[in-house]
Structures are given as C-alpha cells and as structure tokens.
Amino acid sequence: MNKLFKISMPILLILGLVLATGCAAAPPPVPEEAPPYPSVSPPAPEKGYFDEDQSRPSGGEYTEATVDRKIVKTGYLTLEVEDIVEAMDDVAGIAGELNGYVVSSNKHEDDDRISGRVSIRVPAERFDEAFDRLRQLAVDVPYESTDSRDVTEEYTDLEAQLHNLEATEAQYLALLEKAETVEDILNVQRELSNVRGEIERIKGRMQYLERTSDMSLIEVNLQETKPLGETGWNALETLKSAVRGLIIFGKALANIAIWLVIFCPIWVPILIFLLRWRRRKAKA
Structure with a gap:
C-alpha cells in the first residue's frame, strides 16, 4: 500500500502541474458583441446640386402640362x-x-x-x-x-436658341465693361451686334409663329353663278376652238408625210412590184 502511494503521488503531481499550466495559458474570454463605433451619416449634397429625376414631372404630366402646342x-x-x-x-x-x-x-x-x-x-x-x-x-x-401644321417643335427650339443667345449677350456686356483698349471695345461691340441681330431674328420668327397659330388663315375664292337659261355659247371661244382643231389636223398631216418620206425606201419598191404584177395579170 505504501509502495502504491509512493508511485501514484508523483504522477498526480505531474498531472496537477500540467492542468495548472494549461489554465494559466488560456486567453481571456472575448465578448460576443463588437464594441460600438460612431455611425457615419452620408454626406449632404453640395450646394447647388440639382436632382433632375426629382424635379422633372412624371411622363404624361410633363408633356401635357408644360408644353403649349402651337x-x-x-x-x-x-x-x-x-x-x-x-x-x-x-x-x-x-x-x-x-x-x-x-x-x-x-x-x-x-x-x-x-x-x-x-x-x-x-x-x-x-x-x-x-x-x-x-x-x-x-x-x-x-x-x-x-x-x-404643328410648329411646336420649331417654337421650342427657337426658345432654347433665344435663351442661349441672351446668356451670350450678358457675357459680352460684362466683357465690354472690363475692356480697356479701343480695339477690345470694338471687337466686343461687333460680336455683341451679331448676337443681338440673331436675337431679333429669332424673336421675329417666334412672334410670327405665335400670330399664325393664334389667328387661322382662311382664303375665300368667290365665283359668280351663271344665270338660268344661259347657254354659255361664245363666238370667240368657238372660233379659237376651230383654229386649234385646224392646227392639230395640220400637224397630223405633216407627221404622216414625214413618216412616208422616211420609209419610202421600203414601201416604194413594194408598191412598184405590186403595180407591175397587177399589169401582167391584167394582160394575161
């Protein structure tokens, strides 16, 4: 018994040391939830940002409500x-x-x-x-x-051109205020004059389209009715008709004569042959 106790004691001590070492080396428990982080909100849109999809009306509402057809x-x-x-x-x-x-x-x-x-x-x-x-x-x-005639598309294009030209005119006016030399002033004034000419032309066309679409044109041709019992006979018209008929008949005769002359090498020998054959037959 003492001998067994002496043998088992060292074994138990060794096992105890191994267990103690393992427990000491184990990592501390990690909490399941992650530590909180401050939330980051999306950046606000920049100043002047324009969302076209949000500002544009939906399909039918856009085309019917915003477009004035002409x-x-x-x-x-x-x-x-x-x-x-x-x-x-x-x-x-x-x-x-x-x-x-x-x-x-x-x-x-x-x-x-x-x-x-x-x-x-x-x-x-x-x-x-x-x-x-x-x-x-x-x-x-x-x-x-x-x-x-639908001129809505043309009118809309003219409106866009007018807007762009007016913006260009404003830029030239700003340049004119900053111009220092006479040459610069003359160059800007020349371009400004061209732009203003285009603006006046487009405005004139737009006013014409507005006027013609607002006020419709009707052209009325008036003819006098013929009195009852009127035959409609006119000696002068009859004479003119007869002269035209005579001219047509003369042209037809001239055409026939030209054809006969052109084809005489063909029909003249045939005619001579037929005449001779008829004479011989008559003598026989």
Missing part, C-alpha cells in the same frame, strides 16, 4: 354666289364678328364675269365656326380644304 390652321373655300361685291362685304363682316380681320381683298372682271378673292384671319378656336358661316353665303361650294 398648331397653324389654314382653310381654302371656293364659293359660288349671286353677287360678288355683296359676298365680299359679307366675308369681311364675318371676320369682324369673330374678332378677326381682313388680310387682303381683290376683285377681277373677265369676259363680263366677276370674280373675287378675300383672305381673312380668325381666332383659331373659332375656325370651324367661320367655315360654317362662310358656307352659308354660297349657292354652291365646289371646293374646300383645310390644313393643319
């Missing part, structure tokens, strides 16, 4: 009336009643017949009303047509 309407009417002068006055009266005006008016007389032409402009929203009222002036309406 349509140029034009109408053409041919009216047969009993009295040309009275009808011209009535057309001008209709234009005035619809807050429009007469652009041009003229009367023409030819072969004892009178015709007239009146061009008027009426507000675009009353274009159809004007057409209906003009039809009521006529005994017959042999011809009428309407035409619409």
